[in-house]
Amino acid sequence: MPDREKLKQQADIVSKQLEEHPDLPLEKRQALEKLVADLNFQLQMEPGAQSPSIADDFNKAAIEFESSHPGLAGAFRNIVTTLGSMGI
Incomplete structure (x- = not known):
């Protein structure tokens, strides 16, 4: 599976897990939702144009x-691994 598709699936997993954790404080939830949105935005960019800070x-x-x-931490680590394999 290409890395971009893999990242999209991983972002979807994180979004689903966020829905399953209503106990997260609002501030942390919003920060994580923004992080996933940033990842989805970067997936639309040309390869090599993504920010390594993600x-x-x-x-x-x-x-x-x-x-x-x-579970969330594991999903985040999977994203980091995939980003690394893409050179980001």
């Missing part, structure tokens, strides 16, 4: 949610 942002989110929401 991987850092997902990595920080993975660390932050590792203990409280390990």
